[in-house]
Amino acid sequence: MGSKSKTTTLTQPVITEEVSEQILGPRRKQIGILGGTFNPVHIGHLIMAEAVGTTLGLQKVLFMPDNQPPHVDHKDAIPVGKRVTMLQAAIHDNPLFDLELAEVKRGGVSYTIDTMRALKKAHPDTDYYFIIGADMVAYLPKWRDVDKLLKLVHFVGVKRRGFAPASPYPITWVDAPLIDVSSSEIRTRVQTGQSIRYLVPDCVRAYIEKEGLYRE
Known part of the structure; x- marks a missing residue:
């Protein structure tokens, strides 16, 4: 009887994240930032993010x-402090969301260029995607040192009815459900005794009522 020939099976190497980092270096983090006054935070902010x-x-x-x-x-x-409390309550159940309190801790007037310089210095392994509504895109030329800011972040514009998705600046445009709600409208509704149910998370509505916010 002839001897049985051995068959060699070649297996593909398993490229784990650890091995990948050894070969290519650490993967850069991709982090979005949605800045604002959040006075108060509402469902439009959450849907956009x-x-x-x-x-x-x-x-x-x-x-x-x-x-x-x-x-x-x-x-x-x-x-x-009250705005931060409402934000914490609004985002606590979404693992995608978190807080960045750099501007609060620094104090004073908040300029995005100063904040992003500090964040890039503290986190050089991170690519930041700065999120703005389509209505804010037209104001970019008025932002402090916007040309320098463009070297620190990728701008992401969220499309909005009535605003053309166009800009002389490089912007990544994203579609989102169109919700026509603003913080100023919510403040007015509270002041005039109208309901804000479904315009803000229930926890935010409860906090506004408990603290008596926006009544004057």
Whole structure:
């Protein structure tokens, strides 16, 4: 009888994340940032962040409340601690979301260029995707050092009815469900005794009622 020949089976090497990092270096983190006054946070903010995070496959979307916005009447903004409390309550059950309190901790007037310089220095392994609504895109030329900011972040524009998805700046455009709601509208509704149910998360509505916010 002839001897049996051996058959050699070639298997593909398993490329684990550890092996990949050894070959290619550590993977860069892809993090979204949604900045704002969040006075108060509402469902439009949450829908926008969810759409960008899932569409672009980001690891996190950080909500970054400003301490003292340069463009808002200070009389309209409640203390930052209360705004942060509402944000924490609104995002706590979504693992994609988290807080970035860099501007709150720094204090003073919040300028995006200063914040992003600090964040890039602290996290050089991270690519940041700065999220803005289509209505804000037209204001980009007025942002402090916007040309320098473009070297630090990727701008992501969220499409909105009535605003053309166009800009002289490089912007990644993302579709999201169109929800016509604003923080100023919510403040007005509270002040005039109208319902804000379904415009903000229930936990935010309960906090506004408990603290008596926006009544004057």
